Amino acid sequence: MAxxxxxxxxxxxxxxxxxxxxxxxxxxxxxxxxxxSLPAQAADFPVKINGFATAGFVTGDLExxxxxxxxxxxxxxxxxxxxxxxxxxxxxxxxxVSFTGQLLAKGVLDGYNLEAHWAFVDYHPRHDFSVRAGxxxxxxxxxxxxxxxxxxxxxxxxxxxxxxxxxxxxxSGVDIxxxxxxxxxxxxxQPYIGSVPLSTTAGFExxxxxxxxxxxxxxxxxxxxxxxxxxxxDAVLGSDGLNLGMDVRVAAIGADLEIANVIFIxxxxxxxxxxxxxxxxxxxxxxxWYVTLGYRMGKFLPHITFASADSDVDQVxxxxxxxxxLGGVITANPATFAxxxxxxxxLLATDPLAAMDDPDIAMAFAxxxxxxxxxxxxxxxxxxDMQLPPAPLAYKQESITLGLRYDFLPRTALKFEYQEIxxxxxxxxxxxxxxxxxxxxxxxxxxxxxx
Amino acid sequence: xxxxxxxxxxxxxxxxxxxTYSFAELAVIIHPGNSLxxxxxxxxxxxxxxxSKEFPNGLIIAALDQEKExxxxxxxxxxxxxxxxxxxxxxxxxxxxxxxxxxPRVLPNDEAIKSWVASHPESIAYINAESADNSIKTIFNxx
Numbered sequence: 116m117a118x119x120x121x122x123x124x125x126x127x128x129x130x131x132x133x134x135x136x137x138x139x140x141x142x143x144x145x146x147x148x149x150x151x152s153l154p155a156q157a158a159d160f161p162v163k164i165n166g167f168a169t170a171g172f173v174t175g176d177l178e179x180x181x182x183x184x185x186x187x188x189x190x191x192x193x194x195x196x197x198x199x200x201x202x203x204x205x206x207x208x209x210x211x212v213s214f215t216g217q218l219l220a221k222g223v224l225d226g227y228n229l230e231a232h233w234a235f236v237d238y239h240p241r242h243d244f245s246v247r248a249g250x251x252x253x254x255x256x257x258x259x260x261x262x263x264x265x266x267x268x269x270x271x272x273x274x275x276x277x278x279x280x281x282x283x284x285x286x287s288g289v290d291i292x293x294x295x296x297x298x299x300x301x302x303x304x305q306p307y308i309g310s311v312p313l314s315t316t317a318g319f320e321x322x323x324x325x326x327x328x329x330x331x332x333x334x335x336x337x338x339x340x341x342x343x344x345x346x347x348x349d350a351v352l353g354s355d356g357l358n359l360g361m362d363v364r365v366a367a368i369g370a371d372l373e374i375a376n377v378i379f380i381x382x383x384x385x386x387x388x389x390x391x392x393x394x395x396x397x398x399x400x401x402x403x404w405y406v407t408l409g410y411r412m413g414k415f416l417p418h419i420t421f422a423s424a425d426s427d428v429d430q431v432x433x434x435x436x437x438x439x440x441l442g443g444v445i446t447a448n449p450a451t452f453a454x455x456x457x458x459x460x461x462l463l464a465t466d467p468l469a470a471m472d473d474p475d476i477a478m479a480f481a482x483x484x485x486x487x488x489x490x491x492x493x494x495x496x497x498x499x500d501m502q503l504p505p506a507p508l509a510y511k512q513e514s515i516t517l518g519l520r521y522d523f524l525p526r527t528a529l530k531f532e533y534q535e536i537x538x539x540x541x542x543x544x545x546x547x548x549x550x551x552x553x554x555x556x557x558x559x560x561x562x563x564x565x566x
Numbered sequence: 567x568x569x570x571x572x573x574x575x576x577x578x579x580x581x582x583x584x585x586t587y588s589f590a591e592l593a594v595i596i597h598p599g600n601s602l603x604x605x606x607x608x609x610x611x612x613x614x615x616x617x618s619k620e621f622p623n624g625l626i627i628a629a630l631d632q633e634k635e636x637x638x639x640x641x642x643x644x645x646x647x648x649x650x651x652x653x654x655x656x657x658x659x660x661x662x663x664x665x666x667x668x669x670p671r672v673l674p675n676d677e678a679i680k681s682w683v684a685s686h687p688e689s690i691a692y693i694n695a696e697s698a699d700n701s702i703k704t705i706f707n708x709x
Contacts (some may be wrong), residue, residue, distance in 0.1 A: 165662050203663060215665045242619040242626060260664040267659045301617050522652035525635050565659045
């Protein structure tokens with residue numbers, strides 16, 4: 116940068132020309148200087164590299180894995196549950212076309228998961244209009260698109276009651292960003308359409324042929340308000356070979372405001388999983404909300420969050436599902452049922468799990484079940500002790516979180532949280548197994564950086 | 567013993583962290599060929615948050631920023647944008663990592679910024695008012 120040290124005089128308007136001229140005289144020193152000033156020089160074709168990382172620790176009376184956002188936090192993984200690193204490269208091909216790619220490595224239950232989180236081409240013929248195509252992230256709730264960038268929000272994990280509601284993240288498709296100025300405010304429309312290629316999210320195999328949505332946000336002096344709707348047809352959310360085909364409808368509204376150091380963040384989401392064709396299941400309707408209040412005191416931000424999720428469905432055990440499924444087969448094939456002995460008929464009605472092990476019953480059903488149904492039976496039996504529909508598709512839970520964010524260095528935040536999670540009524544909440552206590556307490560620490 | 571040292575260090579660092587802003591006056595500058603003569607604080611705020619992308623005269627804006635987290639930079643964001651530097655970093659991280667926005671280009675010092683502005687008609691920047699000269703045009707002062 117030696118070349119740039121000389122003060123600019125009014126008569127010389129062109130810094131680059133001046134630098135080159137001087138560099139002739141001091142070729143070696145200025146060669147280095149030119150190299151050092153490359154980022155500034157390459158103004159018309161810059162490659163930007165940005166990144167973010169989180170290192171975390173969670174402890175408490177955690178006896179079962181639980182869903183948090185599109186992740187599963189493991190009871191065994193005290194270190195590493197929240198560990199994340201993301202690297203983003205973006206480049207402008209010209210004034211109207213740019214490319215962005217983001218690689219994301221995350222701690223998961225059995226190690227690390229590396230994925231191309233974002234990879235898209237952005238065509239922006241005007242500064243208020245752009246079309247993006249490639250691999251994008253669903254804007255399901257307010258922080259969904261940057262849910263892995265811990266530095267971007269006050270919590271360690273965004274409120275799981277709302278953020279776990281839909282186990283999908285990246286999609287392949289197209290979105291449009293269109294900004295309208297309304298006085299001092301910006302209204303941004305983000306319609307999108309795409310599919311979710313077969314992938315695993317939060318332990319679920321997800322496969323979506325077609326989904327579409329509209330995200331709208333109003334950004335003004337004190338923050339932003341947003342509303343979003345998403346509709347997905349023929350989604351397959353599978354687990355252990357049991358595929359749950361369904362239509363999904365999600366609607367969410369949110370506010371993120373800061374007025375005189377007081378922070379208010381709140382979201383409400385309603386969702387509907389339409390399991391047409393699965394015996395024993397009706398449509399699952401659920402709603403979830405949270406309210407976060409915080410008070411910024413310089414580098415410190417203490418905050419409190421109340422959250423609740425209520426799937427408006429009587430959850431059933433897997434064993435009831437088997438019973439209902441067998442019941443459907445029996446009704447459809449009265450002759451098969453009548454051919455069974457009275458003992459076997461009683462066994463079917465009272466203990467369907469034991470009935471599945473009975474050779475006579477198994478043989479009778481093998482002749483009337485389709486190959487697909489037969490293939491699903493072992494999975495159904497393995498889910499017999501599970502609560503269905505499983506979390507995170509349906510759950511009832513409340514939680515209170517006390518947190519502190521401390522921005523102790525530039526682009527570095529230290530966070531601490533104490534959380535009490537209470538599954539409601541008969542639900543296991545977002546836990547994979549039934550928790551031993553009515554209330555689960557967690558302490559979490561995390562450090563978030565961005566660069 | 568150790569805890570006393572720790573407490574002293576804690577207060578010392580608290581003192582350092584809470585250091586007051588520089589008294590230096592800042593000048594918001596543009597290319598001398600830009601027809602704009604003045605700008606409001608609200609408009610500047612919107613430009614530095616990436617919400618406003620056109621000058622009132624229709625020219626597409628390219629804002630510049632100071633690379634170093636100096637007192638001047640802290641003062642500019644506190645007084646004009648109304649946010650601390652960490653709030654600004656968190657704000658931009660939401661836009662950068664969703665591909666929805668790019669923060670202002672950073673340059674290492676007032677000299678580099680001035681020569682950039684002098685050769686780029688679409689640029690806007692802020693520098694220490696003492697560095698301002700006639701290679702650029704001052705349109706706003708942050709006292």
